[in-house]
Every structure is written in structure tokens, then in C-alpha cells.
Amino acid sequence: MDKDINIKVKVWRQNGPKEKGHFETYPLENISQGSSFLEMLDILNEKLINEGKETVVFDHDCREGICGMCSLYINGHPHGPDEGVTTCQLHMRRFNDGDTITVEPWRSAGFPIIKDLMVDRSAFDKIIQAGGYISVNTGSAIDANAIPIPRDDAEMAMDAAACIGCGACVAACKNGSAMLFVSAKVSQFALLPQGRVEATQRAKSMVAKMDELGFGNCTNTGACEVECPKNISITNIARLNREFLKAKFRD
Amino acid sequence: MNTIESKIPKGPLAEKWTNYKNHQKLVNPANKRRLDIIVVGTGLAGSSAAASLGEMGFNVLNFCIQDSPRRAHSIAAQGGINAAKNYTNDGDSVYRLFYDTIKGGDYRAREANVYRLAEVSNNIIDQCVAQGVPFAREYGGLLDNRSFGGAQVSRTFYARGQTGQQLLLGAYSALSRAIHKKQVKLYTRYEMVDLVIIDGRARGIIARNLVTGKLERFSAHAVVIATGGYGNTFFLSTNAMTSNGSAAWQCYKRGAYFANPCMAQIHPTCIPVHGEFQSKLTLMSESLRNDGRIWVPKKLEDVQAIREGRLKPTDLKEEDRDYYLERRYPAFGNLVPRDVASRAAKERCDAGYGVGSTGLAVYLDFAEAIGRLGKDVVEARYGNLFQMYEKIVDDNPYETPMMIYPAIHYTMGGIWVDYELMTNIPGLFAIGEANFSDHGANRLGASALMQGLADGYFVLPYTIQNYLADQINVPRFKTDAPEFAQAEKEINDRIDRLMNIRGKHSVDHIHKQLGHVMWDFVGMGRDAEGLKQAIVKLKEIKKDFWTNLLIPGNKETLNVELEKALRLADFIEIGELMAHDALDREESCGGHFRLEHQTPEGEALRHDDQFSYVSCWAYQGEEKAPVMYKEPLEYEFIVRQQRNYKS
Numbered sequence: 001m002d003k004d005i006n007i008k009v010k011v012w013r014q015n016g017p018k019e020k021g022h023f024e025t026y027p028l029e030n031i032s033q034g035s036s037f038l039e040m041l042d043i044l045n046e047k048l049i050n051e052g053k054e055t056v057v058f059d060h061d062c063r064e065g066i067c068g069m070c071s072l073y074i075n076g077h078p079h080g081p082d083e084g085v086t087t088c089q090l091h092m093r094r095f096n097d098g099d100t101i102t103v104e105p106w107r108s109a110g111f112p113i114i115k116d117l118m119v120d121r122s123a124f125d126k127i128i129q130a131g132g133y134i135s136v137n138t139g140s141a142i143d144a145n146a147i148p149i150p151r152d153d154a155e156m157a158m159d160a161a162a163c164i165g166c167g168a169c170v171a172a173c174k175n176g177s178a179m180l181f182v183s184a185k186v187s188q189f190a191l192l193p194q195g196r197v198e199a200t201q202r203a204k205s206m207v208a209k210m211d212e213l214g215f216g217n218c219t220n221t222g223a224c225e226v227e228c229p230k231n232i233s234i235t236n237i238a239r240l241n242r243e244f245l246k247a248k249f250r251d
Numbered sequence: 252m253n254t255i256e257s258k259i260p261k262g263p264l265a266e267k268w269t270n271y272k273n274h275q276k277l278v279n280p281a282n283k284r285r286l287d288i289i290v291v292g293t294g295l296a297g298s299s300a301a302a303s304l305g306e307m308g309f310n311v312l313n314f315c316i317q318d319s320p321r322r323a324h325s326i327a328a329q330g331g332i333n334a335a336k337n338y339t340n341d342g343d344s345v346y347r348l349f350y351d352t353i354k355g356g357d358y359r360a361r362e363a364n365v366y367r368l369a370e371v372s373n374n375i376i377d378q379c380v381a382q383g384v385p386f387a388r389e390y391g392g393l394l395d396n397r398s399f400g401g402a403q404v405s406r407t408f409y410a411r412g413q414t415g416q417q418l419l420l421g422a423y424s425a426l427s428r429a430i431h432k433k434q435v436k437l438y439t440r441y442e443m444v445d446l447v448i449i450d451g452r453a454r455g456i457i458a459r460n461l462v463t464g465k466l467e468r469f470s471a472h473a474v475v476i477a478t479g480g481y482g483n484t485f486f487l488s489t490n491a492m493t494s495n496g497s498a499a500w501q502c503y504k505r506g507a508y509f510a511n512p513c514m515a516q517i518h519p520t521c522i523p524v525h526g527e528f529q530s531k532l533t534l535m536s537e538s539l540r541n542d543g544r545i546w547v548p549k550k551l552e553d554v555q556a557i558r559e560g561r562l563k564p565t566d567l568k569e570e571d572r573d574y575y576l577e578r579r580y581p582a583f584g585n586l587v588p589r590d591v592a593s594r595a596a597k598e599r600c601d602a603g604y605g606v607g608s609t610g611l612a613v614y615l616d617f618a619e620a621i622g623r624l625g626k627d628v629v630e631a632r633y634g635n636l637f638q639m640y641e642k643i644v645d646d647n648p649y650e651t652p653m654m655i656y657p658a659i660h661y662t663m664g665g666i667w668v669d670y671e672l673m674t675n676i677p678g679l680f681a682i683g684e685a686n687f688s689d690h691g692a693n694r695l696g697a698s699a700l701m702q703g704l705a706d707g708y709f710v711l712p713y714t715i716q717n718y719l720a721d722q723i724n725v726p727r728f729k730t731d732a733p734e735f736a737q738a739e740k741e742i743n744d745r746i747d748r749l750m751n752i753r754g755k756h757s758v759d760h761i762h763k764q765l766g767h768v769m770w771d772f773v774g775m776g777r778d779a780e781g782l783k784q785a786i787v788k789l790k791e792i793k794k795d796f797w798t799n800l801l802i803p804g805n806k807e808t809l810n811v812e813l814e815k816a817l818r819l820a821d822f823i824e825i826g827e828l829m830a831h832d833a834l835d836r837e838e839s840c841g842g843h844f845r846l847e848h849q850t851p852e853g854e855a856l857r858h859d860d861q862f863s864y865v866s867c868w869a870y871q872g873e874e875k876a877p878v879m880y881k882e883p884l885e886y887e888f889i890v891r892q893q894r895n896y897k898s
Binding site for chain 2 (some may be wrong): 002008032034035037038039042043045046048049050052053054055057059060062063064065066067068069074080082084085089091092093097114115118120121122124125126129130132134136137138139140141142143144145148150151154157158162163164165183189193194195249
């Protein structure tokens, strides 16, 4: 049964990208365990407003685990201690009375801090722009059932396509690598006949962009897969490596 | 009196769109390069439009309120997208999709628009598959379909419970390609704060850079609004936190008509409200009604026992359960349209049969489906939804029935547009949920994705040329025109006014009050007395807002509370217009249910002789009552009937 708990939240405060940041600790009383983690932060912000203080800035939007906007590093885990959920799906019943909860932004060279817990993830958009698509203009498509696609292939493509682009994989990785994110997109299209045509080129362009934007190398620690809220598998990274090698051999 | 010109092409229903395309004006490739188009919003409608217009050669500026176009709330649509492919050979056709959609909308949409929507639905599926959208497939490799409310055929394409996500990512990938090719310039973390009109035409916008807090000016030959609906007027809704009605409201204040504002959809299957601190409501896809059965206990003593925890729902005998949708609507059963299902839930709860701690919940039960199909099949179909439910409620829906209750989900009303999707302001277009759209008084499930993409991929890219063809000699605009300076000054003054209130209430505090008034008086059941009360209460809330609001921080910096305050100022006014419109429409139709107008069985009672029109509200200035013009809805091709889902 959900009860009310008293907690302390230790939050990273940083005024801007170039400013020095620090932790601040706020006590909160009578937080219902039925509330979500972000609702707990709403309560904190309401309290700060009432005290005339500036609110804690954090990214969030859909609050149902699909937009990929929320991005908190909670007690040392991207999206917190629960598995297979985003921050917005995390509920306070995962915490106990008297807990001190540490909340930080994603920390990675690829994601500079904008303010407090909000980071700039536009690097992910740039990687997709480098080749994360199938080149088809509006209106030029053939009938949807013209190419049968084996169900298992479509399902595997869907598994990869479930990535929400939140960046937890990068935040979890000691090298700050974006390989899980890139490989999910490369895999989705490489598994489908309509995406095969550009598969190798796509892998090459996206990896080149990822390197250019300051993301680290993959050393197969598997931390990304563990922390991914959508359980994207690292087998996608193996598939990306295959496509990438094929491209290199062709050069 | 203004006349409302909908510009519906002449000719037989099935030929109107083809005729239009054959005779509309086009812009040649060399001229396209010289024309700028602003697209505000990056959801299904916005990103598909921006990508398509960019590919065609126009110079597109695309604005996104989040940090990436992929975050737009279209991403959260779960169930599916309709199309008249008839792959399942169950007798579907463009005509049937048209008919179901217009009937589902309770005959308050335009025939020609809805027919066009059904016509292009098949192209959408083709387009999405070509982009790599991994729709569900059969073992033979062909696409799978499922059923949705309001239809007797299976015409809904889906990608697990994440169809909106996959379609949005498809449009996002097309948009990303266009950005890469420099056909589209993308502005993220920008919010439109005003529309700029020069010589009666839409020529640009003022946008606030949400990171720096600075106001910036952008000019173009045409402006496209694709900013979604205004469901967050109710505070608690299934919309995302930043979803707002402000861009549409700015257009209204600059002279665009706001159409059918009272028509809001209340979705029957959402996770019930659990506390005062709640920030939003979570939808459970309508697709669940394919296999889930909705019920409440038959006897009040069982209700009491369940609420007190003395009885488990699973222990209740079959004959003691009231599967009220199956009882009342034998032909459609659990798959009646959303408005009907929502009202039926309210009816049972109002009569005292609701379950859960608040009594405001009904069961959605999968025991029968698990028995019939096996747990594996149910998990394959709805696994992610079940997981989502369990995380929020801490209850396992494989073992105990889900609890659900209706919540605000979608707004059929919006900016008035003609057949070309242009507003009454030349050069201003509105697409997707932002326009008053093709859904009439009630949208069927899996039709929002269809309409957003139809507008963005296949309708606007044609119709906008008919306008732009006359603009090829108009040089690019400078943003130092006095109209830009004036608009920027006005919004700057408004921001100063908000910052200087320095009262004692947060934005959310006031927004919650607004939500309560909207839900209680402008919600699922409305009557004249309640609506009049609502109008008085909304005035008080408006006064409270402008005298007691507290925004910490400064204006020229990242300030989330200021962003929310600007949106709430508009939500309050939208709420007022919704109440006025609901009061004017003395009939029940679709999502608009006036308690005074119902059949003896409690169904919505339309009055076609008096209310067969689109209400088009025109802004008259601060503190002045808006004027309403009527666009008559003439039905040339089908006969309107009392909607019947019983037999």
C-alpha cells in the first residue's frame, strides 16, 4: 500500500552552461508514494515558488514514457533505480521514508548542460540528420503490401525502432558513447528491405557524425543496455559494426 | 455580416479532390526557392508538412517547442491509424471510411473534407511503409490490421502500442533528411508568441527563444500552424505538459476564426485520477477495447464491498457483473465510439456503481481474452500498455481488471479553415489537431494520426500552392517592418505585466482551479445553468491570475514559469470561449453533451434544423464579447441519422 514519506532531495543546480554548479539539498515532507518522481519535483518547485525562489529546471513532456524528454540521473542511475522505465514513469513507491535522493543531469561531453538538470541533446538530431532515414520523397511510395517483409524481421526492426532518443545510453556509458542510439536506428532500417539500399552508407555517415560530435568509443561494457528504459539490445551494436565494416571494405 | 466561404469544389463527392488538384494553381520550381514558409510545430502534421514542402523546393522554417521534433506529443498516440486499404477483405472502401468518420463525428463535419481524408488515407500507409515504419505484420509478411471503435471493419494499421511514435519518427526522419539537404531550417526550444500580419496577410511570427528568453522575429510568405489542440485547458488531460492552445489563440486574436471550441473529446479509457498532486492523466489505448470487456458490479452492495476491500473484482460472479456497453449497444459492444463509451461510464458512476477509492472508475477486464487467446497473445498485443499501467497503479492487469475513467484527450474544435486548410486570414494555414478539422463533434479512434498526416503530406503541400502562386513576385520580407516591431512590443509588454504581478500563487495553482471549473461545468455533461456559472467562475479565475500570480526569476533567461504563465493566460480565455460555444449550441452532438438534450435512452439528441453549422467565433477585442458567424453544413450526399450503435 502506498504511504506518505519524508525525504531529502539533493539536486544539482547550475545557472548556465559556463557557470559552476553545486548540489543543494531540500527536505520534502508527506510525499505520497503514489506520486510520480516528476510530481515530487513539481511539489518541490511549488514550494520554491512559494518561497520566492527559482524553480529547479528539468526536461519533461509527455509524462507517459514515450517522448524521451525526461533525463534525470537518480541515485547514480539514468532514469533511476527501476528497470525498463523512464524518469516520468518512476514512482515514489520505489523510495523509503528518510531517503536522501540524489538528482543530477546527464553528464556527457555530447550533452552540455543548459541549466540545472536540463541538457542539450541536439547532437542526437544531428546524427539522425546525417543519415538516419530512408530517402523517399512524399508521394513516391509503392503500395504498402508490394514488398512482403518476414514477420520476425519486422518485429526485430520494431524492437530497435522503440528507441526514444532520451540519451540514457550515453549517460550510462563511461566513455560517453552513443553507439546504442546510433545502432538502433541503423538496425531498424538495415532489417527492412526498403532500408537495405542505403544501409552501409547510412552506418558510415551516422558513425562519422557521432565521432565528430564528441561521443566516445564503445568498449562493450553493456551499461547502456542495462540502463535503457526501452530495453534496446546491444546486439544492435554488433549489427551496426557489421554494416560499418562492409562500408569500410567498399572504400 | 461576414459570409463564411468554405471553397468546397463543385462536382460529385468522389471527384472533388481530383478536380481541385487538376485545376489549382501551381508554383514552378524556380519560384519555389524564392518563397519562404513558416511551419510552427513538429508533430505529425507539422513535420510531415515541413518535410514535404522542403522536398518540393520551398524554403521552410520549422519551429519546435521541445528540444527535438521527435518529442512532439503525436509520439504518444498508441493504438493505430485508419486507412481504407481493405487488406482484410471485410468490405471496406473509401466510401465506408468516409461514412464511418462523418457518422462518428455526429454529422458536424464537411462531407467534402472527410471524403478527401478517406481518399488519401491509403497513400499515408504506403508513404509510412516506404519510410521504414515497422507496422505489425502477419506471418506471410503482409500488413496486419485491427478494429477500433465506431467501425465494423478492421482497418487500423498499428505498430504495437506505439503507432504514434513510429509514425512520428517516420515523419521526423523525412524532416531530418530535408534539414540535412538544407530544405528546412529547424529551430528547437522556440515558442511562437504572436502572429504578424502585414496588409491583411500572415507574414511572420514572433517567437521566444526558450533558452535565452529573447523575442525573435521571423518573416515568410505564408505561416502554417500545426501546434495541436487545447485539451490542457482542463489542467488534467492526456496531453503532454507543454501542449498548449496559445499559437491558435494568437491567430484568433489577430482575426482568425476559432471554430467549434466546445467540441472536446473525452477519452473513455484513461487511468483514473489518484490525488491532488497529479500532473497529468495517462491514456490506455482504445485498442484495448478489442479484447477487454468493460463492466461494473450489478449490485450496490458489491460496489460497497469492493470499495472497502472486502471483495475482489475477480471474485465477483459473472451474473453479478454488468457489462453495460454490451448490454446497451449489442451491435458494437465494447467498440462503441469514444463519446458514447465515456458517457456510459459516467452514467454508471453517477448512479453509484463506480469502483476504486473515489468511485470514479470502471473495470476493463482481460480475463476472458486471456482465457480465449492465452496470456502470450494478450501480452504480444498489449504488453507495453499493461506494463505502463502496472508502473503507475502498482497493480497487475493480467491478474486483476484494470480500472479506467474518462479524461480529456483531444479537441475537435480549433482554428477555422476552408477546404484548402487556409484560415480567413490570407496566407495563414492550420493543419492537424490545430484546425477545427474533419472530425466534426467526435473523433473516431485512429483518425487523428490519419488526419495529421493527410494534412501534412497530401493536402497542404497542394493547396498552399494555390495561394503562393500569387505571391511569386513578392520579395522576401524584412523583419524591421513596423508590424513586426508593434507585435514584439505588445508581447514584451504582456510579459512585463505578468512578471510584475508578483502575487502569491504559482501558475499551476491557478491552472488547477481552471481545470476543476472546466471539468465540472464544461466537461462530459453540460447544461445552461452550469455553463453560465462556469462563465462567472472563469472571470474570477482570470482576475485572480492577473492579480495574484507569482513568477520567480527574470524574463530574459530560461524561465519555465513564465512560459507556463503565458500559456495559462490563453487557456483561461479559451475556457471562456468553450463555455460560450457550449451554451450557444443547444443540442447534443458527439463530445458535446447538453443534459437538456437527450433521447429517452440517454443518447445525444441533435437538432439538425437549428444547429447544423460550424460556429466560427471572431475576436472583437479585450473585454468585448466575441461575435459568432455560422458556416452552414449542407449534406448533399448522405442522409443524417440518429447515430445507432445498438443494432
